[in-house]
Amino acid sequence: MNTLAMTPARRWLPALNGRQRLGALLLALLLAFAWLVPWLSDADPARQQLTRILQLPSLAEPLGTDHLGRSLLARLASAVQLSFGMALLSVTTAAIPGVLLGVVAGWHGGWTDRVLGSLADACLALPGLLLVLLLVAIAPGNFWALYVGISLVLWIEYFRVVRARTRILVATPQLEASRLLGFGPFYLFRRHLWPELAPQVLTLAAFGAASAILAMAALGFVSVGLRPPTAELGLMMIELLPYYHEAPWAMAQPIVVLFVLVLSLNLLAGRDPR
Numbered sequence: 001m002n003t004l005a006m007t008p009a010r011r012w013l014p015a016l017n018g019r020q021r022l023g024a025l026l027l028a029l030l031l032a033f034a035w036l037v038p039w040l041s042d043a044d045p046a047r048q049q050l051t052r053i054l055q056l057p058s059l060a061e062p063l064g065t066d067h068l069g070r071s072l073l074a075r076l077a078s079a080v081q082l083s084f085g086m087a088l089l090s091v092t093t094a095a096i097p098g099v100l101l102g103v104v105a106g107w108h109g110g111w112t113d114r115v116l117g118s119l120a121d122a123c124l125a126l127p128g129l130l131l132v133l134l135l136v137a138i139a140p141g142n143f144w145a146l147y148v149g150i151s152l153v154l155w156i157e158y159f160r161v162v163r164a165r166t167r168i169l170v171a172t173p174q175l176e177a178s179r180l181l182g183f184g185p186f187y188l189f190r191r192h193l194w195p196e197l198a199p200q201v202l203t204l205a206a207f208g209a210a211s212a213i214l215a216m217a218a219l220g221f222v223s224v225g226l227r228p229p230t231a232e233l234g235l236m237m238i239e240l241l242p243y244y245h246e247a248p249w250a251m252a253q254p255i256v257v258l259f260v261l262v263l264s265l266n267l268l269a270g271r272d273p274r
Contacts, residue, residue: 132153
């Protein structure tokens with residue numbers, strides 16, 4: 001499609017295909033659940049009611065209660081808010097410097113490219129999970145330690161993809177013509193680079209969000225992530241695991257929510273082959 005015929009919105013955000021629309025719908029439903037439940041219900045995700053341990057779903061508690069009598073509806077809504085908030089914050093923090101540094105390295109080349117590439121390689125030399133575990137060990141149970149660790153792992157992907165693509169785009173006749181006409185860097189980025197980079201960056205963002213959610217859940221499941229009584233999907237799984245015989249429906253709920261959340265982001269990242 002000719003970029004001159006594109007609307008401004010279409011230049012900045014690529015159109016969604018059918019698979020991506022399904023992912024967006026599933027994600028919208030989960031987020032609506034997460035934000036409407038606290039608004040419609042006054043249930044506290046941390047409030048214990050020991051007389052209501054492992055109650056079956058009912059009108060009062062549509063998803064039942066856990067091993068401490070806490071509302072699973074309120075805890076799942078809080079867990080989705082926490083997981084999606086962490087993913088959104090981590091991806092945004094990683095994407096902005098990753099894209100900007102990738103464009104700078106691919107555009108200028110030379111020593112700028114070598115210095116930034118060496119920085120990315122140095123970060124990549126330390127395994128991502130080890131880096132996250134190191135920060136969590138320094139500040140156990142701290143949300144910000146998880147956030148910083150995941151962001152430091154994710155930015156390298158944006159940098160390397162954007163740098164490689166920018167090297168090709170800066171040599172195109174269209175960009176060269178705009179440069180000779182005297183247009184500034186922001187115009188060149190907005191007009192020529194971003195429409196080509198956007199599909200790849202947004203795909204990386206969706207996969208990165210799914211990876212961040214899975215990393216948080218995995219760390220919570222092995223009890224090195226966030227600490228109780230925080231409502232977090234991996235932490236809920238390990239807390240309910242000893243009761244899977246008595247209340248399999250309770251154990252299944254955080255697993256299903258995590259599955260749908262990650263599936264929606266993976267579908268949102270998918271693209272139909274051309």
